[in-house]
Amino acid sequence: MILRLPPVAPGLRVGLYGGSFNPAHAGHRHVSRLALRRLALDRVWWLVSPGNPLKDRSRLPEAAARAAAARIVAADPRIAVTDFEAGLDAGRPGIRYTVDTLRWLTERHGEVRFVWIMGADSLASFHRWKGFREIAARMPFAVIDRPGYTLTAMASPAARLLAASRIDEAAAATLADRAPPAWVFLHGPRSTLSSTALRAAASRPPP
Incomplete structure (x- = not known):
């Protein structure tokens, strides 16, 4: 199976921003541009996941469809959208977690300076992620503040x-x-945008 990654080169500074992007929205673009500027990155990759293994994926659109919609939202040549994780998931059973993806990337592209990007809401629950200690030991990561999570994130078990x-x-x-x-x-x-809120708004009947 060929896994199509965005172009890479030795020394390239790449932020990895993972999620279901269901749907992608302007908040994702805002976080990416903030990371590009503040972290002095060359690129940010949106890693459109096959879905959270801890959640019901039966109603989740295919990764390819979510990635196609995300490319329209990204609207920035420095942001690359890829659903290569769907190929990992299908081609190598068990590669369904962030730690597996980061392991795969760093083992094959050790010349790239990767940074993992997450929201403050993710840091609040980071200690529950599979292999979170390995994630922290495998690459640097940046936490982007989100409304309502500043104090919770910094008081979380992983932050401590x-x-x-x-x-x-x-x-x-x-x-x-x-x-x-x-x-x-x-x-x-x-x-303040969130994919959950956007899905809820889209499912409500018109007044």
Whole structure:
């Protein structure tokens, strides 16, 4: 099976932003542009996942369809959208978790300076992710503040466990060059958009 990844080159600084993107929205683009600027990245890849293995995927649109819609929303040449994880999931049973994806990428493209990007809501539950310690040890990561999660995220078990490897926000542009574990919490303008809310609004009957 051929897995189609965006172009890579040695030394390229790439942010990895994963999710179901069901649907992609302007908030995803806002986070990506913030990461590009504050982390001095060359590219951000939206990793459109086959679906959260802990949730019901029966009503989830195919990854290819979600990726096609996400490309329209991204509207930035620095943002690449890929559903290559769907190929991993189909071609190699068991590759359904973020830790497996990051392991696959770093083992094959160790010359690329990857940074994992997540929202503050994800940091709040990061300790429940499969292999979260390996994720932190495999590549630096950036946490983007989200409304309602600032305090919860920073008081989370993962944030406390990894407190010693957190870098100052003023040094965010150096994150991609640092050996993991290393992470930064980025404050700034926050988007209130969410895919869950957009799906709920779309399913409501007109007044």
